[in-house]
Amino acid sequence: MNESALREQICRFGASLFERGLTPGASGNISVRLSDGGWLVTPTNVSLGFLDPARLSRLDASGRLLSGDPPTKEIPLHAAIYESRKAAAVVHLHSTHAVAVSMLPEINPANALPPLTPYYVMRCGCTALVPYHRPGDPAVGDAIRGLGGRYSCVLLANHGSVLAGETLEAAVFAAEELEETAKLYLLLRGAAPRVLDSGQVSDLVEHFNLSPELCRM
Template sequence: MTEAELRQEITRLARSLFERGYSVGSAGNISAAVADGYLMTPTNSSLGHLDPESLSKLDFEGKHVGGLPPSKELPLHLAFYATRPQCRAVVHLHSTYATALSCLPMDDEDDFLEPITPYLIMRVGRLKYLPYTMPGSPLTGEMIRGLKGRHAAVLLGNHGPVVSGPDIASAVYAAEELEESAKLQMLLRGQSPRHLSTRQIAELRARYGEP
């Protein structure tokens, strides 16, 4: 995909997320790698009303080199690119159910979503919970770097999900799967749902690998 095509794809997928309620107002941000750096949604922009030519352009060090200024959440995006060589796109949303889940206590902060469906295992993997930091804080990026690439997705406490992927479409699809899994978990709270077994999870990871 050329840079021009990627700009169009980011805009198309961002609009789709916005129109289906995965982000509201100017919430959420998306980035993707290009040959000489990264493209990112601008600060204080709506995912539903992006201009492909105005997307922020950054070099590999995160220096702003073109377009509008980038989202303040740039540090967390750069942290994924620095620690996961396979990462070529990052999606950060404030989607309702995942954000609601981020406000609740859970038993396992290293695997925050219960293994209810196979696609959670296949597309999201082990969701790591990270404690609250102020939006845009460099501390968020430092915590992600501290994971050393072990998680493709994290849930920021009282804030929302961040998902990485090998391309922009994969990252968006995984973010959608995370939100659907969070919705199922919220709907099933207190009902003792049937989980995938350890053997079933191992079979999925053996066949599809970790996201």
């Protein structure tokens, strides 16, 4: 996909996420890695619902702004994902249920959500939780690097979700699935729900040829 088409795709997905209430106000950001190693990223203090393709921030491989508006303050977060995984796109949202789960005291940082549905396993695999840091703090990037590239889905405590994908579409779908799983978890909290067992998870991994790094819940 050429750069012009990617710009349009970022704006289209951004508007869809905003219109469905998955990231309010001027929160959230999206980036896509380009073939030359640079990125397209959404600008700072701009709603994902009202993006202009021509004003997206164009960065070089070192993160230097080449054109467009100043980029999101969350550049350290995106850079850490690209440095630690072979991702083509990153989506960071402040969706309500994912943020709520990130605040709960019982959450396992190495496996934040149980395998409630097959699509959570297929799109997200396993979700890490990293401690709270101020938005834009380089320490957020350090925390993600500390995961060693093992997770495509991360919750930032008291902040939001971060999803990496092989395409922008895959990252968006994973963000949506993570939010729905977080919603289910909150609805079922304390009810001892039936979750997928290890055999069912293994069957999904083998049948759909999922990544071998997938957490075996």
